[in-house]
Amino acid sequence: MSYIESLARELGRAGIGASRRGRILAEIQDHLSCDPNAELGDPAALARQFADELGTVRARRAGIAAFAALAVAGVLFAVAYLLGARGFPHRHADSAALGSLGAALAVIGAQVAFAAGTTALLRAFRRRGAVVLARAEAVILARRAGVGVAAGLIAMAGLALLAIEYHRGLSSSRTTLSVIALAFGAAALIAAAPAIISATRLYPRAGGDAGDLFEDLGPLVPSWLRGRPWRFALVLAAAIAVAITLAGIVQQDGYDGALRGIADALACLAGFAVLGGYLGLRSAGPA
Amino acid sequence: MRPEALKGHLDSLILAVLEAEQLHGYAIIEQLKQRSGGALSLPEGTVYPALHRLEAAGLLASSWSGAGRKRRVYRLTRAGRRALVARRGEWKAFTSAIEAVLA
Numbered sequence: 261m262s263y264i265e266s267l268a269r270e271l272g273r274a275g276i277g278a279s280r281r282g283r284i285l286a287e288i289q290d291h292l293s294c295d296p297n298a299e300l301g302d303p304a305a306l307a308r309q310f311a312d313e314l315g316t317v318r319a320r321r322a323g324i325a326a327f328a329a330l331a332v333a334g335v336l337f338a339v340a341y342l343l344g345a346r347g348f349p350h351r352h353a354d355s356a357a358l359g360s361l362g363a364a365l366a367v368i369g370a371q372v373a374f375a376a377g378t379t380a381l382l383r384a385f386r387r388r389g390a391v392v393l394a395r396a397e398a399v400i401l402a403r404r405a406g407v408g409v410a411a412g413l414i415a416m417a418g419l420a421l422l423a424i425e426y427h428r429g430l431s432s433s434r435t436t437l438s439v440i441a442l443a444f445g446a447a448a449l450i451a452a453a454p455a456i457i458s459a460t461r462l463y464p465r466a467g468g469d470a471g472d473l474f475e476d477l478g479p480l481v482p483s484w485l486r487g488r489p490w491r492f493a494l495v496l497a498a499a500i501a502v503a504i505t506l507a508g509i510v511q512q513d514g515y516d517g518a519l520r521g522i523a524d525a526l527a528c529l530a531g532f533a534v535l536g537g538y539l540g541l542r543s544a545g546p547a
Numbered sequence: 548m549r550p551e552a553l554k555g556h557l558d559s560l561i562l563a564v565l566e567a568e569q570l571h572g573y574a575i576i577e578q579l580k581q582r583s584g585g586a587l588s589l590p591e592g593t594v595y596p597a598l599h600r601l602e603a604a605g606l607l608a609s610s611w612s613g614a615g616r617k618r619r620v621y622r623l624t625r626a627g628r629r630a631l632v633a634r635r636g637e638w639k640a641f642t643s644a645i646e647a648v649l650a
Binding site for chain 2: 280283284286287288290291293294295298299300301305306309310312313314316317318321391
């Protein structure tokens with residue numbers, strides 16, 4: 261078997277796609293034409309190096325693309341909220357069930373999107389200089405990016421449902437503009453999908469730990485919370501509850517604020533319980 | 548020079564070699580050898596993954612060359628030029644500090 265044939269087989273085994281594989285083989289073929297005695301190294305090792313280096317760049321890019329898309333979507337989400345859904349609890353929905361569903365999706369989706377997107381960016385930024393990431397780390401990065409974008413889309417759909425269900429009392433143009441803003445937000449999120457899909461198609465092969473949230477947050481986490489993920493989640497949930505309660509008090513509705521604060525805190529804990537392991541927030545994650 | 552000694556510097560070397568002109572993979576490796584007087588003789592295969600990675604990171608751009616043999620030619624992007632300037636600065640600061648200690 262020739263060197264090129266061996267390399268083609270090993271590149272396929274390493275997960276390099278057909279298009280990239282063809283290009284690499286053409287370049288190596290050209291190199292061997294220039295110097296038939298060139299020492300290009302073991303085909304398996306070379307293929308693995310391609311997978312490691314390209315997989316690392318793709319994972320990092322997925323994290324950055326997801327956060328950028330979520331930032332744009334977040335602004336449009338706020339605009340849509342102000343236009344079409346603000347004050348919705350004090351109006352009547354066409355369907356109470358759909359209205360409640362929309363509210364739940366918008367609140368939970370936004371929280372998950374924020375947490376996943378922010379931690380994806382943190383990891384991508386912290387590891388910006390790494391030539392090769394561990395496979396487990398790249399998997400975590402891609403998961404955070406994917407979950408962040410998916411949750412962002414859910415939040416957009418939830419708010420759209422909310423705006424439509426609670427349209428009474430608002431001009432139709434406000435509802436329409438709200439839905440249009442959400443559609444643009446969703447489009448921004450969908451634009452990040454190719455980078456995320458590309459990352460999931462080629463992971464590095466290098467071994468190593470996935471790391472956890474405390475490594476991502478670095479000195480931002482006080483020492484008494486380090487290595488104690490559940491204590492960290494409880495403190496974060498309590499902070500969320502207090503902040504929302506205070507916001508309610510400022511808006512002259514402390515009781516409602518407290519209820520919403522407790523609901524958000526419980527949602528935060530539930531999210532941590534359900535997605536914390538998958539997103540590498542509370543453990544070393546998958547190997 | 549041992550290949551391990553080049554780890555961490557390969558990206559800067561590739562960017563520097565491509566600063567003046569666009570080159571294909573084999574020519575980049577030859578330039579590295581020539582400009583270092585043969586001291587920088589790294590495993591040739593390692594350069595190609597680095598070229599693909601630098602391109603994916605937006606520091607290089609590439610295209611197939613015109614007629615004749617199918618050949619991928621690399622050139623610096625604007626971001627690549629900025630990265631090269633930054634790396635040169637870091638390298639000068641690093642070597643100055645080391646020289647000050649060793650002298």
